[in-house]
Amino acid sequence: MSEDHAPRKVAIICSKGGLDEAYPALILANAARMSGIDAFVFFTFYGLDVITAAKVDHLHVNMAGNPSSPMPTMIAGLPGMERFAAKMMRDRMTELDLPTAREMIEILEGAGAQLYACELAMTMMKVKREELLPQVHDVITAMDFYELAEGAQIIFT
Amino acid sequence: METNAQESASLHVLERKVDALGEQLALLLEHQRRQQELIDEVLPILREIMRVGITKLDALEQRGYFAFAQESLHLLDALVVSTPPEELRQLGESLGRILRAVKALTQPEVLDMAAQAAQALQHPHAEDAPKGLLGMLKASHDDDVRRGMAVMLEGLRYLGKASVQASAPAEAPRAPRALLGARRLAAPQAAAPQPAPPRRAAAPPPAPAACAAPSQEGADPTWTEARAEEIARALGLGGLSEAHWAVIRFAREDFAAQGRSPNVRRLAQGSGLPIKEIYTLFPKAPGVMAAQVAGIPKPVGCI
Numbered sequence: 001m002s003e004d005h006a007p008r009k010v011a012i013i014c015s016k017g018g019l020d021e022a023y024p025a026l027i028l029a030n031a032a033r034m035s036g037i038d039a040f041v042f043f044t045f046y047g048l049d050v051i052t053a054a055k056v057d058h059l060h061v062n063m064a065g066n067p068s069s070p071m072p073t074m075i076a077g078l079p080g081m082e083r084f085a086a087k088m089m090r091d092r093m094t095e096l097d098l099p100t101a102r103e104m105i106e107i108l109e110g111a112g113a114q115l116y117a118c119e120l121a122m123t124m125m126k127v128k129r130e131e132l133l134p135q136v137h138d139v140i141t142a143m144d145f146y147e148l149a150e151g152a153q154i155i156f157t
Numbered sequence: 158m159e160t161n162a163q164e165s166a167s168l169h170v171l172e173r174k175v176d177a178l179g180e181q182l183a184l185l186l187e188h189q190r191r192q193q194e195l196i197d198e199v200l201p202i203l204r205e206i207m208r209v210g211i212t213k214l215d216a217l218e219q220r221g222y223f224a225f226a227q228e229s230l231h232l233l234d235a236l237v238v239s240t241p242p243e244e245l246r247q248l249g250e251s252l253g254r255i256l257r258a259v260k261a262l263t264q265p266e267v268l269d270m271a272a273q274a275a276q277a278l279q280h281p282h283a284e285d286a287p288k289g290l291l292g293m294l295k296a297s298h299d300d301d302v303r304r305g306m307a308v309m310l311e312g313l314r315y316l317g318k319a320s321v322q323a324s325a326p327a328e329a330p331r332a333p334r335a336l337l338g339a340r341r342l343a344a345p346q347a348a349a350p351q352p353a354p355p356r357r358a359a360a361p362p363p364a365p366a367a368c369a370a371p372s373q374e375g376a377d378p379t380w381t382e383a384r385a386e387e388i389a390r391a392l393g394l395g396g397l398s399e400a401h402w403a404v405i406r407f408a409r410e411d412f413a414a415q416g417r418s419p420n421v422r423r424l425a426q427g428s429g430l431p432i433k434e435i436y437t438l439f440p441k442a443p444g445v446m447a448a449q450v451a452g453i454p455k456p457v458g459c460i
Contacts, residue, residue, distance in 0.1 A: 027459050034421055036441035099422065099460060107422060107460075110432030 009038040011149035013156045017049030019059040019086050019101070025157040026050070026104040033111035038152075040137075041108070042145050044118035048125055051117055051133050056102045061085040102133075109135040116140045116148070376412055380452030388450050394439070397450070401438050403428045408451040418448045418456035 010032045014025035025041055032039035049055040063069040063076035063085045075081065099107060108115060114137040122139060129139060217223065296302050385405060389397050407427040411419045421444045425432045439446035444456045
């Protein structure tokens with residue numbers, strides 16, 4: 001936080017749309033802002049779900065193939081299981097008064113962290129600009145990302 | 158003449174004494190003869206007794222009684238050496254329970270059961286032994302196996318209950334204990350399971366501050382509003398506005414109420430300002446800055 005140096009900066013890439021995969025990116029970005037570090041988040045591939053208005057409230061947790069999951073993979077693969085796991089996790093988060101993903105996005109915007117969507121991923125997933133949350137700052141390409149990330153520490157999640 | 162009379166008198170006395178001596182000698186001889194007779198008669202009997210006694214003792218020896226006694230002595234010695242007095246006292250206290258348990262164990266039906274179980278152990282029907290998990294499941298259809306399982310489960314239940322009682326803290330020190338391990342557990346009881354100490358000294362009600370542990374430091378007791386202005390100037394905030402004060406007051410109140418400093422989100426919720434406004438009022442780490450100005454510890458947590 002010393003004023004003598006250039007301000008510290010982080011660039012976070014969020015490439016996955018699971019509930020458990022989105023939170024690390026969101027929390028890291030917010031923590032950076034709370035610590036006085038400039039932060040921006042680049043949402044690409046399934047990470048786009050986190051900033052898609054219709055999907056941000058329905059992020060799921062995939063327990064299948066997750067060795068840390070308390071559920072055997074055979075059972076975790078049954079229909080409805082990821083919805084169930086997501087509900088469990090969401091309930092626990094509510095219990096702890098953790099903000100929802102949508103709320104986290106709002107907090108990030110308030111905190112001055114910038115959110116970017118990946119242009120290529122949007123084309124591939126057929127996501128339109130108006131489907132994204134209003135907090136999204138811009139739609140950028142990978143090259144734009146590097147330009148923005150100049151002098152930043154890059155975190156891939 | 159006179160001397161003659163004297164001599165005859167003393168001779169007479171002497172004669173009488175010799176007579177008495179002879180009588181005594183005869184008496185003595187008679188005694189000795191009787192004793193000899195007695196010895197002659199008793200000796201064979203004594204011999205017989207000795208012979209029988211030796212045979213008996215020899216028989217005992219051959220059956221191992223003496224070796225047993227000797228070993229028992231060693232055992233007793235070892236027991237005495239290795240048993241401190243207080244343990245002996247405890248043993249005495251639990252003697253009644255031990256006897257009850259032994260009595261219960263030696264009921265004929267229990268012994269029968271044990272004998273049967275032992276027989277089963279000695280002659281297992283290897284060909285009948287269940288194989289694998291499915292075999293186990295199949296075997297559990299057998300009524301006898303089921304009953305046995307029920308008995309074992311019941312036993313386990315008692316064992317579990319008893320172990321809980323045995324390890325319970327000293328509120329009920331005379332509570333009936335299990336046979337197994339109870340005495341062993343009795344001694345270190347005082348040092349054993351202390352109730353877990355409270356996680357923090359002043360545990361506040363569960364504040365809705367996610368993954369944030371309460372701060373361990375307290376508020377600055379020397380804090381005044383003037384001091385807040387000074388800190389704000391030092392941090393480069395300039396003068397404190399009414400909005401600043403709303404945040405600072407809430408931070409102090411919340412810290413006093415919850416025992417932990419509010420994070421940015423909570424500051425926004427509590428002061429009614431949007432998060433963006435908080436970041437404008439306290440640019441650069443608003444949670445930390447607001448806490449510094451409010452004279453409370455830095456907030457901890459991830460949100």
